[in-house]
Amino acid sequence: MGIRPVAISVDSPKESRDLREQSGYTFTFLSDPNAEVIRRYDLVHAGAGEGGRDISRPAEFLIDSSGVVRWVNMTENYWVRARPEQIVEAARTLE
C-alpha cells in the first residue's frame, strides 16, 4: 500500500523494543521520553501516565509524501481507536 506506519509514545527505546518483540510488530517505534514532539503536536495528556507523568493522548495522522496532513483521527475515548478500514480508505486518497 506504500504507507509506512510509525508508532510514537513516551516509552524508552528499550520499552518499545520489548513491546515490539512481544507483539511481533515490525514497523518503526519512536521514543519521545520528554514528550517534546507530543507537545509540539499538542497531544500532551498531562499527568495521565505512571506516577503522574505526561503522556500522549491517542491520535493518528496520515501524512503524504510532501509532508501534508491528509487524514486525522482524534478519538474521544481511549478504548476506541481508528479501525483498519478507515486507514485503508484514507490511504486510497494518496497517490
Add this chain to the structure above:
Amino acid sequence: MKRFNWQIWAAFLVTFGGLLSFPLFFVRFPSTRDFPWANFLLVAFAIVLLVIGLRRAFQPGRSKLAKALALVLTTLSLALIGLFLWSFFILAKQLPPARGAPQVGQKAADFTLKDTSEKQVTLSELLSTPINGTKPKGVLLVFYRGYW
C-alpha cells in the same frame, strides 16, 4: 439444610469474568471494543443471576451467614459493574482536546526521535526512505499512551 446458593456465586463470577474479558479479549476486535455490547450481555446475565441468588438467600430458613454472603457478593458485583461503566464512559473520555494538533491540509512539523535501536530518525526520512524499493506514499503517525 438448604441447598447451596450457586446462583449468587455464579453471578459474581460472571460479573468478574464478563468485565475482565473486555481488556483481555473483546478489546482486540473493533466490533466488540468501540461499544462493549458483549460485556453488557454478560453483565445482564449476571444481574439475572444476582436477583435469583438474592431471592434465594432471603427465603425463610436461610442462615444469617448466607444472607450476609449474598449481600457482600451483590455489593462487590455492582461495584465492579460501576467501575467498568465509569472507566469506559467517563475515565476513558477524559482526554485533552488537542486543538493545536496538525489539521488536514497543514504541513506536519518535522521532528527527530530515537527508534528502538537508539538511532535518530526524522519525519522527512520516514517520508522519503523507500519501502521495498518504492518511495512511500505517506506515513501513518500513531501516537499512543505507552506503558504496555
